[in-house]
Amino acid sequence: MERIHIYHTNDIHSHFENWPRISVYLQAEKKQKIRLNESCFLFDIGDACDRVHPLTEATNGQANVRVLNEAHYDAVTIGNNEGIGSSKAELNHLYDEANFKVVLSNVLDKTTGAYPDWAQPFDILQTETGHKIGLFGLTASFPTSYEPIGWKVKEADDVIPEILEMLTPLVDTVILMSHLGILEDREIAEKYPMIKIILGSHTHHLLPEGEQVRNTLLAAAGKFGQYVGHVTLDVEGARLLSAQATVIETGQLPVIDDEDDLIKGYEQLGHQLLNEQEIAWVPTNLSVSWQKKSELVEIGLEAIKDYAKTDAAIVNAGLFMQPIIKGIVTNDELHQVLPHPMRVMRCTLSGENLIRLMYEMNKNHLFLRNFPIKGMGFRGEVFGEIYYNGIQLDKKTGEVTWEGKQIKREKMYTFATVDHFLYIPFFPTIEIKGKNEVLFPYFIRNVLGQYLQKTFPISH
16 A cells, blocks of 8 residues: 655746745655655646736746746646647747656657657656556647647647557556646546546646546646645555545645745846846837827837738737836836737738728727726726727718728738637627738847837947
8 A cells, every 4th residue: 555645836936935835845745655665756737927927027937947946846847828838949948947758648849759858758756665657738729820830730549559558567546637628627637537646727627626537537726826725645566446525725824934025026036137138218208098198109000010910900009017217228128118928919800801891990989998898808997988099980881991991891901919819709890801910039128129129229
């Protein structure tokens, strides 16, 4: 008989305020279990990084990896924040200093068709008594985002059968680190009873006592490091006798010496590093308003038009969180102005559908101007008023014009906006009728930064 302990975290999203307690707790638990001759493994199930935090932004996530190193994880997998929140070069170097393995089975290099150098498709862990655990990892498949960066991402069902074929003869218990979400986890448990444990994430679900689906135990620890998951396996030789899941609330763990200073330190270092990156010198304040026209929104429209090489652009004013003050503009300021992990998108519609979209926007704008919206990449407070450049709707006559000319119903028109507009439910024409192309690798803040750099260069 042997007892195996698995501690798991997920979707920390750079919430460093919970990290000091998690780190101390995980290190202490591992030491104690080793003292008791019980096997203990630590896993993170992705989205440890989130560029909303200045330190993550300033170091392209490498600071997060250094922080994870403290706890001596055995393996991690990636979430979409690591996978598509990084350029290919950034992701290729994200784990340079990691003291743990990255296990990822469904992302390949688009050019070579091989697994990236920083990841392995599975791992085999052996316990004190020789019980073998086969571990593999899957991340949410977003081909429209992964492909342009240079990765090929496979669906779970295209990967699991071959992984299981390889792993099951070699191991006693199979564990999946899943950054796929609760619905996919349940489906996988129904289809693949050989997987005994699924450590879940992505949909930020919390399973305080796990969830049994046929032969498989699902476990998940919520979001932002508010909980640590703990799965206990009792095994005898090659047999798994029982599996239990619980969670530990981070807020209930003992306070760590100097934890406030540590947490503030992460923030301050991030701001300091970003402040050292000077972008432009603007001659006047660029004001912002979420409900009426402002200089910053106007410049934002010009910036995304310029980047996407289109004649028109549409944005919501709620994207811009604060004005830009006259003088030197740094990456720290840009990060605070546009904290969203959003990218610019080109949308091509026929004239007929473009008119329909403008009517949709006009119909919804009064509701949206004060509407608090969260998710799908939006990190602001309210959606704000919708503004246009190069395209107009005459509210009296209902006529839509493109650069002052009447729109031809059959002709195709391409405008620039943010990918957020594709995911929210208010403008269905974009998703249903649009030919949409998300532009990589830059976030909207980088696009604004490049435009400011070009328009208002720093003269030395």
